[in-house]
Amino acid sequence: MDKQLAGRLHDKISNIKIIDTHEHLMNREMFKDLGFNLFSALEMEYVKDDLLTQGMDPNLLLEKASEPEILFAELLPLLKRTRNTSYYRVFFQALRDLHELNGDELDPANLKAVSERISRAYERADWYQYVIRDICKIKCMLRDMDYLTTDDDFIKPVIRMDSYLMLRHRNILQSWIEKGYPMYALRVPEAEYPERVKNLDDYLAIIEADFRRALEFGTVAVKIGIAYSRTLQFDNVSIDDANRAFKLPDEKTTWSDIKTFQDFIIFRVIENAGKQGLPVQIHTGMFAQGKNTLWNSNPLHLTNLFLEFPHVNFDIFHGGFPFTGEIGSLALMFPNVHLDTCWLPLISYESFKKAFSEWLSYVPYGKILWGGDCGCAEGIYGAVYMIRQALSEVLAEKIRDGQLDEALALDIAKAILHDNAARLFGL
Structure with missing residues (x-):
């Protein structure tokens, strides 16, 4: 690689205004109230995955945040053994650049x-x-935090629709109400649910109402993250089969019934x-701290949705990693x-560079986002540090x-960091 050329590209890429397609950023005031510190950041960012594994x-x-001496004693040996990963390197790069971490980066006094x-x-x-x-x-960030309000006008909401899949039908929901479980995910007040949902049509009306609310809230996309819980193979289920699953009592509901309802x-x-x-x-692709079968999240499972809904734009996440060839083929x-x-350069810097280099040989760059x-x-x-470096080196x-x-x-760098998202999301 020509380091001088890569450096020149990096300088120019660093001046590109970015439209960031996916974040989970909490409001700063929430962090302030929680007393945000190093341990909070470790809890929130992906280096924690390296520690968990x-x-x-x-x-x-x-649990040990108030006892830093004890926490460091347990934490530092684990951090030492994860210094090779992209998660670790990018986290500590941020600490060096933003918070003046100098010298031994694992010295307790420095931390x-x-x-x-x-x-x-x-x-x-x-x-x-x-x-x-x-x-x-x-310039603009798409935030996957549902209806969390903010005064920051550069944040654009993305609303999840997983709740209508997780809470699979009226009987299960009624059981949750009786047991006093929280119902916030359904976006219907608990006391109102029995009266508002008498049948499947009522349930579908709630979904339609949520779409209207989302549009009024300013959403620019909807999100489906159900891969953490099941396969991404969705079949075109008849309304009769969905109704049957909806009416089943808990004790007679099988996972096959649940999938039928979710697919519908x-x-x-x-x-x-x-x-x-x-x-x-x-x-x-990959799961953050997830425990599902990785094959369930292969983007190839979504093929029938792409065929069934040719006029709906699908923004398929994480480069499909490790199924990067599959998602490239689908995009073509x-x-x-x-x-x-999104997320892929943090999972594996080298895997992103390899996949991106290969994609550029067969996927029009107007279809790639970050x-x-x-x-x-x-x-x-x-994350921004990593993508700027990676784009510069591969290009x-x-x-x-x-x-x-x-x-x-x-032009390719600008398209990936800004233009493609601006066009897809109307920004």
Whole structure:
């Protein structure tokens, strides 16, 4: 790789205004109220996955946050053994650049000082403006946090429709009400549900009402993340079969019945999205702290949806990783399939570069997008850092090999970071 060329590309790419297709950013005021610090950031960002896969107690960061000496004793050996990963490198890059981490990055004294700086940073009313808008140059961000309100006008909401799949039919919901379980995901007050939902038509009316509410809220897309719970193979179920599943009592409901109902609902959700002109974002591939069978999230399972709904735009997440060849093929085959690389450079920097290089040989660059998929400013900074580096390096190699010239390479970078999302989401 020509480092001088890559550096020149990086400088120019770093000035591109970004439309970020996917984040889970919480409002700064929420972090401030929680007392955000280093351990909070570790809890929120993906380096935690590296710790969990080495056997860390999932509750360690929260339960021991008030006892830093004990926490460091358990945490540092695990962090030391994960220094090779993309998750680790990008997290600590953010700490160095944003919070003055110097010297030994795993020295407890250094980390305590960084933790204090993080807390002070979140006291600043302009912290998001400084990191996300000024440094990262994010012009617009699509946020997957449902109906969380914000005064930041650069944040555009994406509304999830998984709740209508998770809470699969009236009988199960009624059981939840009787047991006092929370019903927030359904977006219907618990006391109103028995009166409002007498049959499947009533249930479908709730979904349609939620779409109207989402549009009034300003949503630019809907999200389906059900891959964490089941296969992405959705069949076109008849309303009679859906009705049968809907009416079944809990004790007679099988997983086959649940899938039948969910499949029916997913078709209705996509129909509604199509009527409203909303793109549908779908999780595929790797799971963050997930325990589903990886094959269930292969993007190839979605093929029948792409065929059934040719006028609905699908924004397929995470580069399908590890099914990167499959998602590239789908993006080439179907005009309504868009290849979103959100999260992938963080999962594996090298895997992103390899996949991106291959995609450029057969997927029109007008179909590739990017997002960070992070929960705090530090994570977003790291995600932007990684994508700028990766684009610069891969595009420099393409120029060296004679496949691109510099002007086209920069057009590709701008399309991926801004233009493609602007066109897809009408921004």
